[in-house]
Amino acid sequence: MKMNMSELPGVGKKISFINAENQLMAVVFHHTGKRELYFFEDADDDEASFTYRLTSDDTKQVATQLLGATFSPLEHETIEKIKMARKQIIVEWVELTKQSPIIGWHISLLKEKMPVGAKVIGIFRDEDFLVDDEFDYLLEANDTIMVVGKKEAVAQFEQLCEGKNN
Numbered sequence: 001m002k003m004n005m006s007e008l009p010g011v012g013k014k015i016s017f018i019n020a021e022n023q024l025m026a027v028v029f030h031h032t033g034k035r036e037l038y039f040f041e042d043a044d045d046d047e048a049s050f051t052y053r054l055t056s057d058d059t060k061q062v063a064t065q066l067l068g069a070t071f072s073p074l075e076h077e078t079i080e081k082i083k084m085a086r087k088q089i090i091v092e093w094v095e096l097t098k099q100s101p102i103i104g105w106h107i108s109l110l111k112e113k114m115p116v117g118a119k120v121i122g123i124f125r126d127e128d129f130l131v132d133d134e135f136d137y138l139l140e141a142n143d144t145i146m147v148v149g150k151k152e153a154v155a156q157f158e159q160l161c162e163g164k165n166n
Helices: 056-068 076-086 107-113 151-162
Strands: 002-008 012-018 024-030 035-040 050-054 089-095 118-125 128-131 144-150
Touching: 002 128, 035 056, 050 056, 056 089, 089 151, 107 118, 118 151, 144 151
Parallel strands: none
Antiparallel strands: 002 012, 012 024, 024 035, 035 050, 089 144, 118 128, 118 144
């Protein structure tokens, strides 16, 4: 699956996913907080075949279910645990500014300094999505780190990225 994250000036961010069948799904995160899913039968189509709006809560539930899809089969007890987790777990995209004290850190050092309860999923850099355990990348200004975890741990991570956790 190919993933791409891009800025939509004046609108927000867009994350696109192209599957093995060349179908495209795009998620648009508006600055206003509105979220929309767009589905295209073919990645080259100009118009979406289907559009779906999501609230913040809807987005968290879909993300939780997708995270749960890596475990098969899901039994009733597991589903209940996922429902509990979605109330406590968030996914956040943290963009590194030029002033961030973690610029130049290796991913391995970042992992050592991560607050308990948070995990880096990967890094959006330009047009690429770097999975954090592929290589020991150096963090750069304008990287966007995708992190998942408990609200408090993610907030601590954001403070670390801003230099407020010293």
